[in-house]
Each structure stands twice: as structure tokens, then as C-alpha cells.
Amino acid sequence: MRILLEALQAGRLFELTETSKRGAFEFLGRVLEAIPEIPDDSGVVEAMFAREGTGNTAIAPGVACPHARVEGINAEIFCALGWSSAGIDYEAEDGNRVNLVVAYWIPDCQRVGFLKEMSGLAKAITASGGIESLRKCETLGEVRHGLLDWVTVALSESSPDARARMLRLSAKPPAGEEPKA
């Protein structure tokens, strides 16, 4: 949730006037491309649509995380948030309109960070009672506070879920050689 927190701190939460998916993508794409670390004309919108082609990026009722992956750039992940109180038609599998769109720009070297961010966000949404808590907000400022609450919840939850205790085995010693006690 570090990336989302940074975006909120940087003021990248906007009211979405568009209620179409394309409109939302284009708006948030422009916001991302305005970030100095992100190269101009990096095709963020096209990359987000290409990703949608492999599967819808709605991650919970009312919340979607479209993202553009880029190769060959060594940089941080950035995200921008869009809020639509009316909801946009996101063609989500659950049929719900999406109110919160969190668009990510992910250099390929940051895939691990993005996966962890997604797992954290999914946990925070579940723990905070889902999008319903945000839908009650009347202003963008209230939405921002609500999202900060999500971040707080996520940080208080244990992350990762668990630490793996992998089974360790060594290769067999060559024939005739006794293993050490």
C-alpha cells in the first residue's frame, strides 16, 4: 500500500467526470504521464487497454486497478486514483459499476512490488468492509480520508500473510561417500 499512500500524499486523487472506461483510462493515463519520472508518450493508455485484453482488472466490487507494464525502464512504480461517485461501467465480472480506479504504471523490474501492493490492497478492502465505506463519502476529501484508513488497516494487518518455511534438502553425496553426521 506504499505506492497508493505516496499517490495520495502527492495529490493524485481526482474526481472522474467521465463515466466510461475509456474516458477514465485516458484521464488517469494523462495524469500518470504528467509525472516527471514517467517518459512522455510512453503509451500508458494503450498499455492499460492491452492488459485489459487478458482479463478485467476489477479486483473487488467497485474497485479496479488498471495498469500499464513497461519494459526496459529502471524506475519506481507510480499510481493515480480516480473517484466516480456515480460509478463507471467497467465490464467487471461481478457486474458492479466501479467507483474507485487506481491506475498503475509499472516498470518491469517492479513486478514484485506491484503484486505485493495488490495483495495488500485486496486485504485492506476486505478488512475495511469494501467499497461501501467509501460510497458514503460526499466529497473527494472524505474519499481521501477513507483511503488513508484503508492504508492504515493494511499496514496494521500482517503482511505478508505468512513466512514460508521451506523444506531444505541437500543433494545426495556421490556413491561411496558417507554423509557427514
Place this chain on the structure above:
Amino acid sequence: MAVQKQAPEENHRTTQLLHGPEEEAFTSVKSRREGLTADEAAARLAEFGPNSVTAPRPRPIIELLRKFKEPLVVQLIVICVLSFIFEDDETKRILSTSLVGGMVFFSVFLSYFQESRSAATIAKLQAMVKSTCDVIRGGVEITVPIDQIVPGDVVVLAAGSIIPADCRVIQAKDFFLSQSALTGESMPVERVVMATVAGDVSAQECPNGCLMGSNVQSGSAKALVLATGRETQFGAMSARLVERKDQTAFEKGTRSFVWMMIRMMLVMVTLTFGFNAWHTHSVQKAFLFALTVAVGLTPEMLPMILAACLSKGARSLARLKVVMKRLDAIQNLGAMDIFCTDKTGTLTQDHIVLQRHVDVIGRDSEDVLRYAWMNSYYQTGLRNLLDRAILNRTDLDVERSCRKVDEIPFDFQRRRMSVVVDHEGDHLLICKGAVEEILAVCDRYQIDDEIHTMIPLIKDEVMEEYRSLSAQGFRVIALAYREFDRSKEVFSTADEAGLVLLGYLAFFDPPKETAATALAGLKSRGVRAKILTGDNELVSRKVCADVGMPVGRVLTGAQLAAMDKATFDAAVLEADIMARLTPSQKEQVIRSLKAQGHTVGFMGDGINDVLALKAADVGISVDTAVDVAKESADVVLLEKSLLVLVDGIDEGRRIFCNIEKYIRMGASSNFGNMFSVLGAAILLPFEPLSPILILLNNFIYDFSQTAIPFDRVESDQILKPRQWDISGIRGFMVWLGPVSSLFDYLTFALMWFVVCPHVCGGTWSQLVAAGNSAGQAQFIVLFHTGWFIESNITQTLVVHVIRSAQMPFIQSRASWQLSLTTLSAVTFAGWLTFSPWTKGLGLAGASLGVTFWVALALMTVAYVTLAHLIARPRLRAA
């Protein structure tokens, strides 16, 4: 004790041993859990005989006598008997009976001889493709041929195994059988260990019974053999349950040709009899002549030609390391126009190497290799090539610190398998399998040592690694695990849930160097290749691209499942690759292509290919395939190469071409003879040929055809799939028959107007008017001699015309065997007219004069030329 329900064929003792306590079964067959010793097994093999349900071959005399039941032979025998009864002249009676008897002998003995050779060839070849079974002998697991299994053996069964005998399950793990061959039930049934079975249950339904004729779909087991060979339920039923496969296109074609000839013969015989009776006013004489004509029109050598062609083909194919399990499949091999195959081992080398072991984001991971190794090491089911590749990659010291707790075997519904290992107080379930199936049961994933929640979006993300590896041509499987409390000892498929996705294993199977050449060979022969695979479309595309196979439409099993029948039929015909297919979808694709009029071959080697192998016109497997796949195939390749298959296709087409030669030759010359005899019966005041000469002519002609199976086939004749074409044969009859008749009528005219009047001192009318009966008799003998020679030459030589579209004798020459027999036949017929027996036969070659021989030579050249010009376009179109 309750009365147990039994099928009519059921072995009562087997049923009892399945119902009673396990120890009683062991005692009854004098065995133990560690199995028999090698000496005990040998003694029992001597006592009970080989474990085979095949009835021993009948004695040669019985097999020979069976040949007399063939419709064409029965017809000849009836004619032979009638000639003997109705012929008044003693000499003629003996001669005609001997000639027809000779033909019967010729047909029956040659076909018996050829079929015996075929049977011996097949037996020898089948011995090269032995099914085997794992058995515990002397406490050690060994592999033996299935026919060496004896009562008391303890057999080890895994997915893909054939149940070798009637057995009782003594240890089982998720053990499912297909009993479709035995009961017709297509759904797998589970078999378990049971102390006793109560109630009215037949052996087939006993939950602890696995009977011969079944095969293992999934799971693993050990079983005690209760009965073998003909003592099994299957053995008892086999006499009544000889599996009747659908009639092949070849059988249907042969049958329809024979019936066409019989119908033609009946019409011809009736008309000839009518006209002759009207002309000669002698019903008996007309009847005898009609019978003789019937013999002339009978394709009595067909069984022999078929047997010889197929037998020769089987031997040629054996030299190419292609084993024909059913002889008539040779023709189907040549007729095949769509060839479906799984890509493994046909397009690729089937030498699978574990190339990469990566975590969920594609970084090399030793944990993935270690866990995969343990899974492959501990599994006891069918170890496939992927398992072997994993085990070859490393060798871990597991015995000191790990213990196997349980196993959940692989099946084609789940497409995954698990082992459970006890390690330092934890029970660790390690599951590997198809990526989609593993992801479906994962709710977490691991990166480094962190375990995170899995959500659908993340599944899409981690699938990208899989797609990327697949697109590079790797075959990819996924690996996941879950820890359980040590108190849990027994596991089932329900425990494959809530797993942690650990990573992927990427295998590489390099494309075969010969695959591109072989695919080009198939294409140039009019055979379209299609890939039917359980693997994903990305790998399949990559492999096809590597071997230069053009890929148009690609379909997945899920897409096919959503289609209605019409769309499905059109789609499978169009598609080049059908990926992610289930075994039953492979079968559906084959059946759809067949229903659309194609002759479909399918090549497969796995248990998942069995349904498709059975459904195909030609099921092709390889010697390294699982037993049940080899058993289901018509053809077994001892070398897993498409190049061998291309050679097999060529051989199948050559054989069919030679069979076609006999058919065309017989059909066209018989049709021509029909016109000639009918015309002669109307126009001539005497029979155009005596019955003896018709039979003799036929006998000589039959002999000339015995070398057809050894004839060479032009390369352009094997470029297209060869299928039965009755309308094409009719075309030959309708066009070549009248040509043959035309030259018969020319001969009639030559004899009637020129040769006979010149030699006999007057025309027929003049001789009749003068009451010159000696002159009339000489007229008839000369006429008969002339037509006997001409008919024999044209009928015999026509094989050289219809054997190739190229110019006979100049551009295309027959094999030396066929040249020799046809030349011998013609020479012998000519010689007969000068031989010491001319008087008895009613021939007079010496009196014919130079005019006749010159005219005959010219007519023969003209006939061959005209026949070639007429046959050529038809042969090219065929």
C-alpha cells in the same frame, strides 16, 4: 451365504474369491502379499498356460475348408456340379469339371496360402509389440509380458495399465477403471480394498474386483490375480464378444464391387440363356453355356488378390518398422487424407529436458526444483516424461529426513497430482499439474519466503509468466504446496485446495529435424496434418512454426465446447491446431472429420489418446506408448517418426493401386465380354466359343493375374489419397468394355467373312445350303480358335494398359513378375491352338493362315492404343 448374481459367462470361483475374505483369496490361489517366486510362476505358467484369451488357430484343414464358404467359390462349385450333371459328352464333362475344379483349387489354395503367410507375418510382427505388466515376483517388482501372468501373481497397476487378468484389489489409491470393453459403460468406476463383499453382486460390479478387458484410468493399486486367460470373465465371453469394428471403407468398397459383378452376371446369364435356348432349341445346351458364361464373369481371384496384396504390404511395412495389427488398415493408411497427431514425439524429439524452474515472476528458484523433485520421486502412478526430466535434473537425499505419507494420483479431469511428505513434524502436500488447474486451487502465492493473498488480478499477472514461457516453446506446469497438521494421515482430492503457488517448471522438447521433411511429404501426398493436443496453443504454435507447419486457425477445447454441431464441424475442418483438448474432445474431433467424408488417421501414445485411436479410421501408435494405446491402435510404429509414416502411406497406396488394377481389369473385360457374348448369341447361328474354351480361357487369364500384387506402381499414382471409387470403376466398365467388344466384333467379322470362308471353301450360308456338315464343323472350330486367341490376348494384355496412365511398354513397364505371367498366358494360349490336344479342345491354330495372324497383330496394337487413349484420362483423374 447369499447367492451371488452372475453374468452368464461369469466364473463362479472368481466371484467367490472376490466376495470372501482376502486371506481366503490368497490361500485359494496359493499366494502371498510378496507375490510368487520366479519358480512358482514358471510352474504355474506350465500348468495354466499363457495368459491369452485368443482361441488357438484352427487346424489348417479347418481353415482351408472355411475358404469353400466364400460366395464366389460356392458359385464355382455349384457350376462345377451342374456341368457334371448336365453335360452329356463324357470327355467334355471331365474337361469342364476339371477346369472349374482347377479354378476352385487355384482360388482357394492360393488365397489360403497367402492368408497363412499373412497370419504368420502378423503374429511375428505382433510379437514385436508386446504389452507388459509390472508384477511382484520374489518380493521384487519386475516387468513381464502380459501373457506370462499366472494365477497368484501380485500385479502393480497405474494409470494407463491394462488389467492383465481377473484380479482382486489388495491395495488401492484413488483407483479408477474404465470397463467399457467389458460392460459398455463409458464412465470410470472406482475400485477399492474390501475385506468382504456382501450381497448379490456380480464380479463385474464387485467394488474390489478388476477384470481383464478393463484399463486403469487413474490412481494406482496392487491386485492379486485370481484367474488368467480363458478362465477369466473376458476369456469366457470373448468367443461371443469378438469385437465387430465398423466396416471399413475398404470392406464396403469390396463388397459393393462384388455385388455389382454378381448382379451383372445374373443379367448376363439370363439373357444368354434366353437367346441361346431360342437359337439352338436346346434348353440343356443353353443352360450349360449360360453356366460357363457365369464362370467367365466371376471375379474368382479377388480373395486371393486381396490376401496377397495385403500380406505383401504388411511384410514391406514391417521392413520399414511399421507393424500392421489389422491387415485391412493398410488400405486405410493409403486412403487417409487427414492426419491428426499430438505434437509430442511426432513433431518434437520426445526427449524432454527440464529447462527452467522459476518462481511466480520468472526468477530461477531452487525451491521449485526441490519440491517438484520430491513430487516426482514419491509418486507411484504412471511416471511420464516430465517426471523423468525432473528426476534427471538432480538427486536429493530425502530418505533420511522425509517419509511419504500419502499420494493423490493424476487423472485427466483434475490434470494434477499430489504427494504428501512428512518432514520434521509437518505434513507437506506438494501438487503439480496443468497451470490452469493448479491456479484454480491456489488462494495464495509465494515470492521469496513471503506468502501473499491471491486474487484474480494476480492470477492473471502470474499467468503472464506461463504465457511467456509457452510462447518460447516451453511446456509449462505449475507447482503449489500446502502444509497440514501432522495428525492428518489420509488425503484426498478435496485436500487440493487453498494451496500456495510456488512457481513453474518449463520443459523443452526440441523439434525433430525430420519433422519438416515429413510434414512436407504428407502435404505433397494430399494429407492434411492437424495437431490435437492437450497442451496449450502457444507452445503448439511455436512448435509448428519451428517445423515449418503453416498455422491458420487455432482453437481451444473451451472454444469447441461452446460451439453447436454445425459450427463445430466447420471449425474442426478449418483448424490446424486444436489445443487444450480433453480425451473425449479429441475423439469428437475425429468423429466429426470422419462424418464429413474424410479418412482420418490419429497418432497418439498416451492413455488420453485411446478414445481418439479407437475412433480413427487408422489408429497409429508407437512401441513406447502405454499398453492400452498400443492395444487400441491398428498400426504400431517401431520408430516414432513421421517419415516412417509417410513411407507407410505410400505402401498403403501402392497396395490399393494393385488391387484396383484387378478390379478395373475384371470389371472392364467382363463388361466387354458380356456385350460380345450377347451379340454373338443374337447374330451367330452357333455358340461363339465352346464352354470348354470359355473355361480354359478364364483359367489362363486367372493365372496371368496372380502376379498383380507384385507389380510396380508409378510414383504419380501415390500422390493422392486412394479411396474406393465405384463410379470410377463403372466409368472404366462403360468405356473400356465396349472397346474390348468392338475388337471382339472385328474378330467375329474377320472370321465370319474372311478367314473361315477362305479355309472352309465357302461362307456359312453356302456350306449350309450345300449340306456340307464337315465344312460347317470346320467353320465353327476355326471361328472358336480365332476368338479364343483374340479374346485371350486382349483380356490379358489390358492389365498393361490400365496399370498406369503412361504409355504401356514404352513409358511404363510392369514388374517382371507380371510381364512374365501375362506373356506366359498369351504364349500358352497360342501354343494350345497348335498343341496335340487341339482336336479334343476344338481348336485349329494351324489352319488360321497368315491373314489371321497379321490381322490379329494389327488389332492387338490398335486395341492397346485405343484402350490406352480411353483409359489415360480416367487414370489421371483417379
